[in-house]
Amino acid sequence: MANLIDYIEWRGDLDFYKDPLNLIDCVCYSQLAIINLSGLFNDCSIKLSKLFDCYADNGRIEKSLGAIVPYDINFLFKKMACCTRFKDTIACGYVYESDLNKKTQFSAVTFDNDLYRLIVFSGTDDTIVGWEENFTLLNERPTYAQTQAVKYLKEHADFDGEVFVLGHSKGGNLALYSFLHSDLKTASKINKCICIDGPGLKDSDFDCPVFKTYSNKTLSILPESSIIGRLFSHRENEIIVKSSQTGMFQHDCLSWQVICNRFVTAEKLSTLSQKIEILIKDIISKMDMSAKYVFVSTLFKMLYASDSLTLSDLETKRASLLTSYVKLNKDEKKVFNSVMAQLIKDSSVRKMFVNDLKQLRLSKADFIEKRQQLLAEINS
Numbered sequence: 001m002a003n004l005i006d007y008i009e010w011r012g013d014l015d016f017y018k019d020p021l022n023l024i025d026c027v028c029y030s031q032l033a034i035i036n037l038s039g040l041f042n043d044c045s046i047k048l049s050k051l052f053d054c055y056a057d058n059g060r061i062e063k064s065l066g067a068i069v070p071y072d073i074n075f076l077f078k079k080m081a082c083c084t085r086f087k088d089t090i091a092c093g094y095v096y097e098s099d100l101n102k103k104t105q106f107s108a109v110t111f112d113n114d115l116y117r118l119i120v121f122s123g124t125d126d127t128i129v130g131w132e133e134n135f136t137l138l139n140e141r142p143t144y145a146q147t148q149a150v151k152y153l154k155e156h157a158d159f160d161g162e163v164f165v166l167g168h169s170k171g172g173n174l175a176l177y178s179f180l181h182s183d184l185k186t187a188s189k190i191n192k193c194i195c196i197d198g199p200g201l202k203d204s205d206f207d208c209p210v211f212k213t214y215s216n217k218t219l220s221i222l223p224e225s226s227i228i229g230r231l232f233s234h235r236e237n238e239i240i241v242k243s244s245q246t247g248m249f250q251h252d253c254l255s256w257q258v259i260c261n262r263f264v265t266a267e268k269l270s271t272l273s274q275k276i277e278i279l280i281k282d283i284i285s286k287m288d289m290s291a292k293y294v295f296v297s298t299l300f301k302m303l304y305a306s307d308s309l310t311l312s313d314l315e316t317k318r319a320s321l322l323t324s325y326v327k328l329n330k331d332e333k334k335v336f337n338s339v340m341a342q343l344i345k346d347s348s349v350r351k352m353f354v355n356d357l358k359q360l361r362l363s364k365a366d367f368i369e370k371r372q373q374l375l376a377e378i379n380s
Contacts, residue, residue, distance in 0.1 A: 001244055001257040001264065004028055005072070005079055011261055012083025016115050019085075021162070022261050023194070023221060023239070026118065027253050028080060029111050030168040030196050031073050033122040035065065037109065038096045045092035048111075052081035056378055064367055071370050072254050078374065089113050093156055096122075097148070104133050104144040108152050108174075117159040121149055121178070123169030123198075132300045133170075137232065138284065138292045141202060142177065145170070149178035154186050162191040168253060169228055172198020176218065176236070180210050187214050195220045195236060197229035197251055206235045221263070223250035225270045230277035240266045247272075247352040272348055279349065283342050295339050298332040 002010075007024050040046070040054045055061070061074055080086035093110040107122035124133075133143050153165055167175040172195035179193040180201070187210045195218070205211075211218070218236035222229045223243040228251055241263040245255035257264040269277075287295070302324040328336065344350045 001242075003244070003256065003258060004031070004254050005076055007258045007261070008076070008079040008083055008085070012079065012085045015084055016113060019261060021116050021164075023263060024258055024261060025085075026164060026166050026194055027168070027196055027221065027256070028076065028086075029118050029120055030123075030166055030171060030194075031076055031253055032080070032111075033107065033109050033120040033167065033171060034069055035073060035077065036060075036096065036107075037091075037094055041091075041094050045090050045112075047087065048089040048091055049081045049087040051091050052077055061374055061378070062371065070252050070254055071367055074374055075370075076254065078377065093152075095152070098127050102144050103136065104148075106145040106148045106174075108149070110156050112159070115161045117156070117161060117163045119153060119156050119163065119165045119175075121152075121165075121167035121171035121174035123167065123171040132296075135296045135299065137173075137199060138287075138296060141205075142181075145174060146177045146181075149174040150181050153178040153182055153190075157182075157186045157189045159189070163189055164192050164194065165190055166192075166194035166196060167198060168196040169198050169251065172196045172220070172229070173201070174198075177201060177205065179214075179218070180205055180208050182210060184209055184213060187217075190214075190217060193218045193236075195229070195234075196253065197222050197226055199228060200230075200232035200234040203233045206233065211235070222269065223256060224266045225250045225273045227251070227273060227276050230269070230273060231280065239263065240269060242266050247355055272352060275346065276349060276352075279343070279346060283339060287339075291335055294332060294335045298328060298336045301332075302328070 004024065004027065008028065011019060035055070037051070037055070040051060040058065046054070055077070065071055065073060080089075090112040091109055092112065093108070095109075096107040098105045105124065105127050109120055109122075111118040111120065133145055136143055157163060165175045165179055166172070175193055176195045176198065179187060179190060182190075198220075215235070216237075220229060220234055220236045220238045222238060222240050223245075224240060225243070225247060226240075227248055242257045242265065243250040243252075243255045244257060245252060249255065284292075325333075344353065
């Protein structure tokens with residue numbers, strides 16, 4: 001079944017005047033936001049075609065995007081940069097911040113063409129601090145990234161054409177949060193807020209003037225076996241799409257199935273997705289704030305104690321991770337073990353985690369082959 005890259009090969013010769021912006025276009029743009037573009041913006045704005053050239057010339061194609069970020073996003077970037085539909089898109093307003101002290105990883109970029117502006121928030125990259133910020137959603141609101149997203153949206157919402165705010169994974173959470181917590185004047189300028197398989201918000205976040213006035217502007221796009229996109233509360237309209245992957249790997253948008261200029265949809269979420277959603281929400285509901293704090297602090301105490309700053313670092317430091325666990329005190333181990341035991345108590349959930357770990361090892365094995373393939377395409 002066709003995917004995002006196939007879509008660009010099919011429709012890339014049609015500009016947005018001939019074929020208006022659709023949800024597949026939005027998801028394509030959302031994937032570019034996860035790429036670290038720091039240092040490539042000599043000017044405040046740059047065409048997508050030139051941006052890719054700078055990216056390639058800078059040697060970044062030689063590097064992995066991280067332990068769990070698909071390298072295939074580089075192929076998507078190249079296809080978009082070389083086709084009529086996307087190549088003249090102007091990228092601007094790029095920001096990237098990763099700060100251990102602030103416990104944050106925040107990134108956003110704006111894409112403009114004659115008709116549309118897409119304000120895109122990045123999902124979580126390979127940094128451990130980025131994942132730590134995700135877990136603090138259990139303990140506090142708002143996160144630093146959420147407050148930055150509200151400011152970013154307000155600064156970039158003015159545009160003569162249609163304006164979309166969106167993001168994949170954590171970026172979806174930031175898009176939804178920034179839209180709901182914007183003022184009504186800013187929200188009125190937004191045509192659509194799209195959360196792409198991202199965590200939701202707390203219930204009280206939806207009890208706001210913006211959602212009461214513009215709830216019809218909010219949308220979630222989810223794969224059948226969504227897990228990340230079922231965390232916390234969602235009240236947006238939903239579209240469920242089919243994926244060529246299984247389990248957690250359906251979070252990879254490049255696995256989502258398309259036909260012509262639309263996604264192949266499913267009627268409902270899979271049984272596994274519904275089961276994991278119930279399980280996780282049940283675990284969270286039974287934890288008081290103290291237990292949530294201990295779990296999050298313990299998990300990241302272990303990760304940082306292994307002298308790792310990225311998920312990729314952890315790959316070579318598994319022994320250090322085990323040592324970090326052994327050094328936990330009694331109370332820390334009790335809370336940590338309790339949560340982990342509840343997560344894997346269901347056989348179908350255990351099976352999914354085992355299969356996903358196997359697939360993760362396979363995906364790492366073909367990184368070098370894919371890198372060489374992309375380099376050959378660029379140089380041909």
